[in-house]
Structures are given as structure tokens and as C-alpha cells.
Amino acid sequence: MSDITARKVAEEGTAVDIGSLRSRSEQQGVSDRRPITVPADRYTSAAFAALEAERMWPRVWQLATTLDAVARPGDVTEFTVGRLSAIVLRDQQGVLRAFQNVCLHRGIELCHGSVRGLTELRCQYHRWCWNLDGDLKEIPSRRDFGVVDNEAYALRALAVDTWGPLVFVNFDPEAMPLAEYLGGAPADAAHQGLDDFRCRVQVTVPVPANWKTTADGFSETLHVQGLHPELLHIYDDLDSDQVVWTHAARSRQPYGRPSPRLRPTPSDQEIWNAFAAVFSSRVGLDPADPGPVPTVDEQHPLLSVMATQLRAARAAAGLDLDRFSDEALMTLDQYNIFPNITVLVFPDLLSVLRARPGDSPDECFLDAFQFDRVAPGDDTERTPPLCVELPLGEASFGLVLDQDFALLRHAQRGLHQPGLTRITLAQEEVRVLNTHRNLERYLGIDPSEIEGDHLLG
Ligand code: FES
Ligand SMILES: [Fe+2]
Incomplete structure (x- = not known):
């Protein structure tokens, strides 16, 4: 069983x-x-x-990028995974969008790296051009191609959604929603x-x-x-x-507590030393010599002493962690x-x-x-x-x-x-x-x- x-x-x-x-x-x-x-x-x-x-x-x-990379209208960033390539951007209305990274003329990738302040996506090869919402904007020498249906030449949209600051894309038009995934x-x-x-x-x-x-x-x-x-x-x-x-x-x-694998159980001082070494700059202690462990008693168990140290060190750097419990920290x-x-x-x-x-x-x-x-x-x-x-x-x-x-x-x-x-x-x-x-x-x-x-x- x-x-x-x-x-x-x-x-x-x-x-x-x-x-x-x-x-x-x-x-x-x-x-x-x-x-x-x-x-x-x-x-x-x-x-x-x-x-x-x-x-x-x-x-x-797939995690494509972060909200920080595409915060402002005109922010564009490229995401590649294996042979797949995507463009993630914020359009001029502020909408987060993602497209397959391909020009629909002869198939070259449209974007490389990250760019700010774009108002359009223009292919470097023969200058076909799209609005940031994916609609076809311009085909140079258009009559030379015959009658081109604009709708058929919109950029290929990808599903895009976020979790906190993380931006995910999915190449599958049938994909389940990110929240379900x-x-x-x-x-x-x-x-x-x-x-x-x-x-x-x-x-x-x-x-x-x-x-x-x-x-x-x-x-x-x-x-x-x-x-x-x-x-x-x-x-x-x-x-x-x-x-x-x-x-x-x-x-x-x-x-904040040692592994039960350790025998004998480490002393409070040894745990304090490890706390300073492993958490290093986050806790404002010298990782090589953190000094004596503060007083530990029934009111101040070691975990709380460590949480207090972390909270104080982060507060000194301008980060208020008071709303988090000792355990959570x-x-x-x-x-x-x-x-x-x-x-x-x-x-x-x-x-x-x-x-x-x-x-x-x-x-x-x-x-x-x-x-x-x-x-x-x-x-x-x-x-x-x-x-x-x-x-x-x-x-x-x-x-x-x-x-x-x-x-x-x-x-x-x-x-x-x-x-x-x-x-x-x-x-x-x-x-x-x-x-x-x-x-x-x-x-x-x-x-x-x-x-x-x-x-x-
Ligand atoms: S491949 Fe993009 S315009 Fe020709
Ligand atoms: Fe590891």
C-alpha cells in the first residue's frame, strides 16, 4: 500500500x-x-x-520575458526557444501582445534583442511593415505583388498572459489559458x-x-x-x-533550522554562522565573522532572532518586511x-x-x-x-x-x-x-x- x-x-x-x-x-x-x-x-x-x-x-x-522589458508602449523584445522565435511587445494602446517572429514576405525574423520606442515593426530586408497591433501597414512596391489581402498578412499572434511580473507565451492557438496551466x-x-x-x-x-x-x-x-x-x-x-x-x-x-541529518545537532552559534554565510548580504552580517549569536530564549527563539536580523537589514536598505511573519521570512x-x-x-x-x-x-x-x-x-x-x-x-x-x-x-x-x-x-x-x-x-x-x-x- x-x-x-x-x-x-x-x-x-x-x-x-x-x-x-x-x-x-x-x-x-x-x-x-x-x-x-x-x-x-x-x-x-x-x-x-x-x-x-x-x-x-x-x-x-513558456516564460518569454518580464513586464519590465515591455512596460511602455513601443517596448519590443525577442524570445527564442530552439527554432521557435517570438516577438513580445506593448502596442501603442498599451496592450501586451506577442507574435511569431517572422516577416510574411520571405520569412526572415523581424526583430532581434530588445528595442524601445518603436511605432511600427519594419522588416530590414525589403521593408514590409506592420503596426504594433500586428496589422499590415505597408508593402513597398505593393502593386508588384498583385492584390494583397491585408487581413491575410496580419502578423501571426501568439497567446500571451502574465503571472506576477512574468510574461508567458504559447505558440499553440488551442492552448488552455495560462491560469489553468x-x-x-x-x-x-x-x-x-x-x-x-x-x-x-x-x-x-x-x-x-x-x-x-x-x-x-x-x-x-x-x-x-x-x-x-x-x-x-x-x-x-x-x-x-x-x-x-x-x-x-x-x-x-x-x-532557519538545521537538517535532522546533522548529528550532533549544531549549536545556535553554528546555525547563526551558517545563516550569515548562506544569506550573506541580505542579512547585513559579515559572512566570515558574523559575531556572537544574539540572545535566544523562549520569547526569542533562534528563528525569530534570524528573521529580526533579516527584517532590520532589509529595512536599512529601504525595504519594509514587517507584514511578513518570522516563519514566512x-x-x-x-x-x-x-x-x-x-x-x-x-x-x-x-x-x-x-x-x-x-x-x-x-x-x-x-x-x-x-x-x-x-x-x-x-x-x-x-x-x-x-x-x-x-x-x-x-x-x-x-x-x-x-x-x-x-x-x-x-x-x-x-x-x-x-x-x-x-x-x-x-x-x-x-x-x-x-x-x-x-x-x-x-x-x-x-x-x-x-x-x-x-x-x-
Ligand atoms: S523578407 Fe521581410 S520584407 Fe522581404
Ligand atoms: Fe542546488
């Missing part, structure tokens, strides 16, 4: 709460379940990548006030690993004990609460949106990671979007983030993410070894399993095996 309790979430489909149960099963010892396995060549095969390009990427909702995630994240985040920086790094190898690294916390041992002093990795909706999933991660919510998005939220911090396929199954582009919170109701106009492309290793994303990124090259090479035919997943890796179940559905292939599907409800 399953040791997993599935709970029905009204109107949101089935959600699975595995957090507390995983802890319990670990305490109780090994059950008689077989491991869940998935073919390893999904991460290395050109044929599998071609199937993804044909059947999956044109049909899923995101399942319970927006309601689950409502307390974080995502609308109050502004994107400041968008960094793109080419990575020598499949997009799934990369996304998987942000879809489980089982690797914390191996890759991020520093976190074990400050993060209870055995008690993350996970929920899986169909295309989305969330892991709620309690910081020390909790990281990680949302995984199929296929390739990871949204990481603390009340004072939002980071979004996106893994786009590269030219081969062994390559991808990792995009990191960094956001700052502003005060609720702050109506300062959004401005485009700084966009940079850097080689892997030249940008630092902080201790933990740098550890994640450095691993990817080795994770991908290992997947090619002939003795490895299947990867094996634990219950904790249910979000990785969910990616595969979604892939199987979009690609129209049989599930790798049905064992383990109780995890998904």
Missing part, C-alpha cells in the same frame, strides 16, 4: 503532499516499493530532442505579492548540459546533502512540503513550471531560472532573472532589466547556485555512459518525475513505467 497521502484540492486537480510522509517513511525504514526509473537517453538523444521540438515546445506555456501555483504564491517585484538583471549562460539536466537540478532538494553541505546547518531538507499540480509543482522549504518557496521554469521566492527576493534547449541535446541556455521587491502599490514605472550573456563560470550567482551550475557539465557527461540506461528517482524527486509524465503526454509516448505514479495522484 502507498505510504503517500493524496489530498484533493478543490478545482485545482490533484495535489500530492509528500513532505511529512517522506520524513515518516525515512523514520520507518525501507518499504517494499520498487524504485521509479526513467530512460537516461531522454537527456542525450537527438531523436528525443527532435520530438520535443516537434510536439512539446510549440504547445506549452499554472494550476494552484498563483493562489499558493498569493501571499508573496509577486506583482511587487521588478526585474533588474537577466543573465544568459550557455551550459554544456541538456535543458532537462539543468531544470532537474532545481526540481529536488535531495542533492543538498551532497552538493550544498553548508545549507544543512540552516535548512531542514527533510521537511519540505511538496505539492504537484499537472504542469506546476511547489516545494516549500523551511530555513525564513521560508523559500520553489515553483517548477513545466517544462523549464524554476521560480524561487523569499518575501524579499525573487529569482527565476529558465533552461532553453541549445543546438544539441548536450547544450542549453540557462537564463537567470533577478528581481527586487518594491513597496506595495509602488507605481514607479518599470524599466528594462540589464541583459547580459556570459560564459559559464564568469558570472557568480552566489555560493549555492554556483555549486549547482558547476555540476551540470559532469551530470550531462555521466548520462552518456553506456552502462547507465535508466536514472532512478526517489519520492523526494517527484517534481522530476512530474516533468517526465508531462513530457510523455506532450510527446505521445508511453509512460516509462507506471510504478511510482501514486506520487502524482
